[in-house]
Amino acid sequence: MVSITPESPVASVFGRSPKRKLVEEGLGIHTVGELLRHFPRRYVQTKELSEVGTPEVGQLLSVVGEVTSSAVKTFQRGRKLQFRTEVRIRTNGLSFSLSFFSPYAGQAHSYAEQMPPGSRGLFTGKAKIFNGSWQLEQPHQLMFGEDGETETLSKLLPVYPLTNRLYVWDLIKVIRVALDLVTDVPDVLTPALRERYDVLDVMTALRLVHGPDDYAQAGAGQRRFRFEEALVLQLVLARRRAAQRALGAQARTGGGGLLSAFDERLPFDLTAGQREIGEVLRAELAQPHPMNRLLQGEVGSGKTVVALRAMLRVVDSGGQAALLAPTEVLAQQHHRSISAMLGDLAQGGMLGGAAEGTTVALLTGSMSKAAKDEALALLSSGEAGIVIGTHALLEESVAFADLGLVVVDEQHRFGVKQRAALTGKAGSPPHVLVMTATPIPRTVAMTIFGDLETSVLTELPAGRAPIQTNVVPLVDQPQWISRVWERVREEVAKGHQVYVVCPRISGDTLEEGESDQLDVDDDGEVITKKVPLAAVEDLHEELAGGTLQGLRTAMLHGRLPAEAKDRTMRAFAAGEIDVLISTTVIEVGVDVHNATTMVLLDADRFGVSQLHQLRGRVGRGGLPGLCLLVSRAEAGTPARERLDAVASTTDGFELSRVDLEQRREGDVLGANQSGFRSSLVTLRVLRDEKTILRAREAADELLHDDADLSTYPGLAAAVADIEASQHSEFVDKS
Ligand code: ADP
Ligand code: MG
Numbered sequence: 001m002v003s004i005t006p007e008s009p010v011a012s013v014f015g016r017s018p019k020r021k022l023v024e025e026g027l028g029i030h031t032v033g034e035l036l037r038h039f040p041r042r043y044v045q046t047k048e049l050s051e052v053g054t055p056e057v058g059q060l061l062s063v064v065g066e067v068t069s070s071a072v073k074t075f076q077r078g079r080k081l082q083f084r085t086e087v088r089i090r091t092n093g094l095s096f097s098l099s100f101f102s103p104y105a106g107q108a109h110s111y112a113e114q115m116p117p118g119s120r121g122l123f124t125g126k127a128k129i130f131n132g133s134w135q136l137e138q139p140h141q142l143m144f145g146e147d148g149e150t151e152t153l154s155k156l157l158p159v160y161p162l163t164n165r166l167y168v169w170d171l172i173k174v175i176r177v178a179l180d181l182v183t184d185v186p187d188v189l190t191p192a193l194r195e196r197y198d199v200l201d202v203m204t205a206l207r208l209v210h211g212p213d214d215y216a217q218a219g220a221g222q223r224r225f226r227f228e229e230a231l232v233l234q235l236v237l238a239r240r241r242a243a244q245r246a247l248g249a250q251a252r253t254g255g256g257g258l259l260s261a262f263d264e265r266l267p268f269d270l271t272a273g274q275r276e277i278g279e280v281l282r283a284e285l286a287q288p289h290p291m292n293r294l295l296q297g298e299v300g301s302g303k304t305v306v307a308l309r310a311m312l313r314v315v316d317s318g319g320q321a322a323l324l325a326p327t328e329v330l331a332q333q334h335h336r337s338i339s340a341m342l343g344d345l346a347q348g349g350m351l352g353g354a355a356e357g358t359t360v361a362l363l364t365g366s367m368s369k370a371a372k373d374e375a376l377a378l379l380s381s382g383e384a385g386i387v388i389g390t391h392a393l394l395e396e397s398v399a400f401a402d403l404g405l406v407v408v409d410e411q412h413r414f415g416v417k418q419r420a421a422l423t424g425k426a427g428s429p430p431h432v433l434v435m436t437a438t439p440i441p442r443t444v445a446m447t448i449f450g451d452l453e454t455s456v457l458t459e460l461p462a463g464r465a466p467i468q469t470n471v472v473p474l475v476d477q478p479q480w481i482s483r484v485w486e487r488v489r490e491e492v493a494k495g496h497q498v499y500v501v502c503p504r505i506s507g508d509t510l511e512e513g514e515s516d517q518l519d520v521d522d523d524g525e526v527i528t529k530k531v532p533l534a535a536v537e538d539l540h541e542e543l544a545g546g547t548l549q550g551l552r553t554a555m556l557h558g559r560l561p562a563e564a565k566d567r568t569m570r571a572f573a574a575g576e577i578d579v580l581i582s583t584t585v586i587e588v589g590v591d592v593h594n595a596t597t598m599v600l601l602d603a604d605r606f607g608v609s610q611l612h613q614l615r616g617r618v619g620r621g622g623l624p625g626l627c628l629l630v631s632r633a634e635a636g637t638p639a640r641e642r643l644d645a646v647a648s649t650t651d652g653f654e655l656s657r658v659d660l661e662q663r664r665e666g667d668v669l670g671a672n673q674s675g676f677r678s679s680l681v682t683l684r685v686l687r688d689e690k691t692i693l694r695a696r697e698a699a700d701e702l703l704h705d706d707a708d709l710s711t712y713p714g715l716a717a718a719v720a721d722i723e724a725s726q727h728s729e730f731v732d733k734s
Contacts, residue, residue, distance in 0.1 A: 003183055004032055004178070004181040004182045004183065005032070005033075005182065005183065005184055005185075006031060006032055006033025006036065006182065006185055006186075007031055007032070007033060008031065008032045008182075009030060009031060009032070010023055010024060010029060010030060010031065010032060010034075010035055010174075012032060012181075013032055013035070013174055013177045013178045013181060014174055017174075019166060019170045019174070022163055022164070022165055022166040022170075023035070023163075023166065023171075023174075026163025026164060026166060027161070027163050027166070032178050032182055033185070035174070035175060035178055036175065036178055036179070036182070036185070036206055036210075037225075038160060038161070038171070038175070039160075039209055039222075039225065040158030040159055040160050040209065040210070040218075041159055041160065041161055042159050043156040043157060043158055043159065043212070043215070043218055044062065044063075044064050044122065044156070044157045044159055045064065045155065045156060045157075046064060046120070046122070046144050046155055046156070046157055047155060048064065048092070049063075049064055049065060049066060049090065049091045049092040049120075050063040050064045050065065050091045050092060050093070051091070051092045051093055052091040052092065052093035052094045053093060053094075054094070055094075055127040055134075056127065057127060057128060057129065058126055058127065058128070059126065059127045060124065060125070060126055060127075060162065061123075061124065061125065061126070061127050061136060062122060062123070062124045062159050062162075062168055063089075063091050063096075063122070063123055063124075063136075064091070064120065064121070064122055064123075064157075065089030065090060065091045065096065065120065065121070065123050066089060066090055066091075066118065066119070066120045067087055067088070067089050067115045067116065067117050067118065067119050067120070067121075068088045068089065068090050068095070068117055069086075069087070069088045069117055070085060070086070070087040070088070070111070070112045070115050070116065070117065071085070071086050071112065072084070072085050072086075072105070072108045072109055072111075072112055073085075073086055080103070082101065082102075082103060083101070083102045083103070083104065083105055083107070083108035084099050084100070084101050084102075084108070085099070085100040085102070085108045085109075085111035085112050085115075086098070086099055087099075087100065087111070087112075087115050087139075089123055094134050095133075095134070096123070096125075096127075096133075096134045096135060096136045097130075097133060097134070097135050097136075098123065098125060098135065098136050098139040098141075099135070099139070100139065114141075114143060115141065115143065119143055119144075120143070120144050121141045121142055121143035121144050122141065122142045122144075122157060122168060122169075123136055123139060123140070123141045124136070124139065124140045124141070124167055124168065125137050125138055125139035125140065126138060140167050142167075142168070142169045155213060155214070156212050156213070156214065156215065156218060157172070158171075158172060158209075158210055158211070158212075160172075172210075175210050176210070176211065179206060179207060179210060179211075185202050185203055185206065186202075186714055187201055187202040187203075187714065188202075188228060188232075188712070188714030188715050188717075188718055189201075189202070189224075189227075189228060189231075189714075189715075190711075190712065193698075193712075196698075197227060197694060197698060199223060199224040199227050199228075200220060200221065200223075200224040201224075202224070204221070205220070205221040205224040205225060206221070207221070208220055208221030209221035209222055209225065223691070226688050226691050227691055227694070227695060230688065230691050230692045230694075230695035230696075231695040231698055231699060231715070232715065232718045232719055232722065233692075233695070233722070234692070234695045234696045234698070234699035235699045235702065235703065235709070235715060235719045236719055236722050236723060237699070238696075238699045238700060238703050239703070239719065239723075241292075242703070242707070244289070244290055244292060244429070245289040245290075246289075247289070247290065247428070247429050248288055248289055248290075248428060248429075249287075249288060249289050249290040249291075249428050249429050249430065249431060250288070250319070250404060250427075250428055251285070251286050251287060251288045252285040252286065252313060252314045252317035252319055252404050252405070252431065253285070253286045253317055254282075254313045254316040254317055255316055255317055255318075256315065256316030256317070256318075256356060257316070257356040258312045258315055258316050258345060258356045258357070258358060258385075259309060259312040259313050259316050261345055261354060261356050262308075262309070262312055262341075262342065262345060263309075265343060265345070266305075266341075270302075270305070271302065271457075271459050272459070273297075273301075273456075273457045273458055273459050274302055274305060274306050274457065277295065277306055277455045277457065278306060278309055278310075280293075280455060281293070281306070281309075281310045281313075281433070282310075282313065284431070285310065285313060285314065285317075285405070285431055290429045290430065290431050290432065291431035291432065291433065292431075292432050292453065293432070293433050293434070293453050293454070293455060294434045294435075294436065294453070294454040294455070295307070295433060295434065295435045295436070295454075295455050295456075295457070296435075296436050296437075296454060296455070296456045296457070297435075297437065297456060297457030297458075298437060298457070298616070298652050299437045299612075299613060299616025299617075300591075300616060300620055301437075301457040301458075301459070302457060303435045303437070303457060304334070304337070304338075304409075304435075305341075306457070307323070307407045307409075307433055307435055308338060308341065310405060310407070310433060311323070311385075311386055311405055311407060314385075314404040314405040314431070315358050315385035315386065317404065318402065319385075319402045319403065319404025319405065320379070320382065320384065320385055320386070320387070320400050320401060320402055320403050320404060320405075321385065321386050321387075321403075321404060321405040321406070321407065322386075322387050322388075322389070322393055322400075322403060322405070322406050322407070322422065323338075323386070323387070323388045323389075323407045323409060324389065324390070324391075324393055324394075324406065324407065324408045324409065324422065325388065325389070325390055325409045325410070326390070326409065326410050327390065327558075327585060328364050328365070328366060328390055328562050328565065328566075329556075329565055329566070329569055329585050329586070330409065330410075331362065331364050331388055331389055331390045332362070332364070332562075332565075332566050332569070333569065333591070334388045334409070335360065335362040335388045337591065338360060338386070338388065339360050342357070342360065344357060345357040345358070346358070346359070346360045347359075348383075348385070358384070358385030358386060359378055359383050359384040359385060359386075360384065360385075360386045360387070360388065361375045361378045361379060361384035361386070361387040361388070362375060362387070362388055362389065363375045363376070363379075363387055363388075363389035363390075363392050363393055363398070364389055364390045364392050364562065365390060365391065365392040365562075366561065366562030366563075367392075367562075372392075375387070376397065376398060376399070379398065379399065379400050379401070380399045380400065380401060381401060382400075382401030382402060393422065394421040394422060398425060399425065400425055400426065402426075402427065403422075403425055403426035403427075403430050404426070404430055404431060405430055405431045405432075405433065406422050406426075406430050406431070406432050406433070407432075407433045407434075407435065408432070408433070408434045408435065409435050410435065410436055410437065437613055437616065437652070466619065466624060466625070466650070467615055467616075467618060467619040467624070467625035467626070467627055467650055468624065468625065468626050468627070469615060469626075469627040469628075469629065469646060469647040469650075470626075470627070470628055470629065470647060471603075471629045471631065471640075471643045471644060471647050472484055472628050472629065472630040472631070473631060473632075473633075473635065473640070474630060474631065474632045475632055475633070475634050475635075476635070481630065482547070484599055484628055484630060485543070485547040485548060487597070487626075487628070488500070488548065488579060488597065488599060489548070489551070491596055491597045491626070492551055492578045492579065494596075495594075496594055496595070496596040496597065496623065497572065497575065497577070497578055497579070497580070497592065497594050497595040497596070497597075498578065498579045498580070498595065498596070498597040498598070498599065499579075499580050499582065499586060499595055499597070499598040499599070499614075499617055499618065500539070500543075500579060500580070500581045500582070500598075500599045500601065501582055501583065501584060501586070501598065501599070501600045501601065501614060502533070502534040502535055502536045502539055502581065502582075502583060502601050502602070503533045503534060503535075503583070503584075503601070503602050503605040503606065504532075504533045504534065504535040504536065504583070505535060505536050505537060505557045505558070505559055505583055506535050506536070506537045506538065507532050507535040507537070507538040533601075533602045533605060534601035534602050536555050536556075536557050536581050536582060536583055537555065537557075539581055539601070540553060540554075540555045540581045543579070543581065548579060551578040551579055552576065552577050552578045552579070553577070553578065553579045553580075553581060554568050554571065554572065554577045554579075554580055554581070555568070555580075555581050555582065556568050556569065556572075556580055556581070556582035556583070556585055556586065557582060557583040557585060558583060558585055565585070568580070572592055572595075573592050575594055580595075584606070584610065584614065586614070586617055591617075591620060592617070592620070592621075593620050593621025593622070593623075594621055594623070595617060595618050595620070595621075596618055596619070596621075596623045596624065596625055596626060597618060597625070597626045597627075597628070598614065598615055598617060598618045598625070598626070598627045598628070599628045599630060600614060600615075600627070600628065600629050600630060601630050602630070602631065602632065603629035603630055603631045603643055604631045604632075604633040604639035604640065604642065604643055607642075607659060608642050608645060608646055608655050608656070608658050608659035609652075609655065609656055609659050611629065611642075611643075611646045612646060612650075612652055612655050614627075615627040615646075629643045629646065629647060631643055642658070645658045702715075
């Protein structure tokens with residue numbers, strides 16, 4: 001008998017079958033090993049009918065159904081009589097009709113005989129609506145029964161990711177052949193490891209995953225592969241952490257008097273959480289290797305003060321600190337508020353400045369050349385202890401005298417590569433603190449930001465008021481929009497200010513990702529849009545000249561010149577504007593205490609965490625906040641469910657779970673942030689939390705005893721594979 005190994009080409013199990021090409025070209029599978037690791041997406045129980053909700057039109061469905069009728073019909077095509085066998089099936093949910101076409105009566109009747117009423121099978125086809133009822137187009141079927149090959153079917157049928165003209169049973173058959181013939185599948189997990197972490201050997205796991213008798217068996221097989229994947233991933237991350245440590249960094253132990261002068265001037269007491277994290281940062285900055293920490297905390301939890309204190313400590317140690325903000329508006333605002341908090345401490349070297357003070361520079365892309373040059377000189381001479389800026393800080397022309405700490409505000413806009421660019425500007429790697437208001441479940445942080453340790457600020461500073469959030473559904477109640485504007489007028493009458501947020505800038509141009517006909521929402525569902533989305537310019541015109549006439553309104557969006565944006569933000573902060581109509585440029589960090597109400601138009605166009613961030617702009621000054629999510633999404637749609645979730649809780653961690661569960665994994669682990677997009681196969685960061693945690697421990701243990709993994713050649717090779725592919729992705733992109 002021929003011996004087949006995982007390296008053998010798929011041809012060795014397909015023979016001459018024309019399906020081989022489909023597997024190679026459609027699925028990118030070339031070896032038997034790759035075929036065996038083409039895991040089922042799910043299983044269908046052959047005993048029970050599938051639960052089928054409303055599918056998307058065009059979606060390829062595989063369902064277990066029962067035939068309720070089958071009949072041969074004739075029709076004329078040209079001069080020829082043609083035959084159509086019409087089969088109706090029911091599932092636990094929808095019923096479908098399937099049409100099988102044939103040129104001969106005999107063939108048509110044999111279809112009907114294969115699928116008599118009462119028989120069951122697995123039916124595959126594209127979901128379509130025809131004459132008001134659901135159809136499976138271009139149907140194929142695998143009937144369950146006593147005869148032929150179907151009797152050997154297990155009670156659970158694996159459903160594999162497919163490609164055009166390749167059906168579930170093609171894969172079931174060929175994978176079965178492969179499992180029979182293949183010998184010697186090397187196991188990257190040694191017997192000792194398998195025993196210690198209680199997972200199956202690779203051969204047993206493969207058999208169970210591809211041909212389980214029940215869900216327990218399938219689960220046991222899957223568990224092994226998830227653990228393996230998590231372990232390799234955690235090994236890569238642990239090695240990255242080790243490499244970071246090995247690079248060394250300058251210990252920043254303070255010494256100057258800036259931080260204590262600042263603390264003395266603070267108009268409030270730090271919360272216990274702020275003090276605790278401050279202590280952690282102090283200890284880590286004093287280490288001779290780089291700090292890499294993620295600081296999470298709800299909007300308004302006081303992260304900036306924590307970060308500023310770390311920056312001051314670095315300045316006290318003779319180094320410089322950079323704060324990287326995602327937008328110009330935010331950079332300007334940080335610059336203003338940090339300068340204000342520091343007061344005369346921010347006027348180092350100036351007349352009237354405090355002796356222990358420093359200079360706080362600002363660097364953004366829209367600054368004039370002269371202003372930029374001035375800032376650059378302050379940075380390279382070391383005169384500026386602190387610089388706040390946007391992506392402009394990453395440019396090559398930017399040089400520091402001694403960059404000791406990089407603070408990244410709102411990580412989701414910055415990726416691995418940007419971090420590396422700034423890191424490269426310091427003589428030795430700087431310490432890094434990443435701040436985010438989007439709470440990230442622990443395992444996600446460990447996987448995406450596997451080289452970051454995390455801290456969480458849980459309490460809000462005193463004086464924070466609750467935010468009430470309501471969904472305003474315009475499909476059911478279109479007249480409610482006028483109530484919304486009334487409410488806005490009431491708030492303004494009370495002397496408060498209001499944000500109105502739109503998904504678009506202008507109505508006459510389509511933004512990226514928009515179209516008037518078909519669109520795909522976050523869940524990959526096709527939705528039809530006929531109504532244009534709310535747009536800042538159009539809405540401003542409409543409101544200022546109508547419903548909100550007499551109120552002081554202004555616009556803010558990304559296409560305005562930087563100084564106009566800055567002017568508008570200042571005016572709003574100063575209370576000179578009642579209603580600010582803007583895009584999401586106000587999403588992060590903007591802090592106007594007198595703003596109490598936020599109206600989000602076409603709120604379903606925003607993601608869960610974005611909505612949560614946005615509403616965090618109100619309720620900041622001790623006044624209760626109100627957030628109105630205006631939407632045309634119909635009840636029961638995923639879009640509407642997202643809004644209901646946001647309205648139901650202000651717990652950011654809860655919401656980030658909702659958000660992550662609704663997104664596909666690829667988006668969760670965006671390649672820009674992790675480089676792991678392509679390598680996650682069986683693992684789901686939320687579902688597999690326990691596995692990931694165990695794998696993290698395992699990885700640390702393994703590396704502790706054997707840093708090069710020389711006793712685990714299989715694991716070492718898998719790790720090297722990922723490291724090589726990430727390196728090349730990284731190089732490709734830079
Ligand atoms: P975040 O960056 O986490 O959204 P900030 O650091 O911008 O929050 O803080 C929000 C507001 O709360 C700021 O006006 C800040 O001065 C204030 N603040 C921070 N810490 C405290 C505290 N311990 N007590 C009172 N106010 C605080
Ligand atoms: Mg902030």
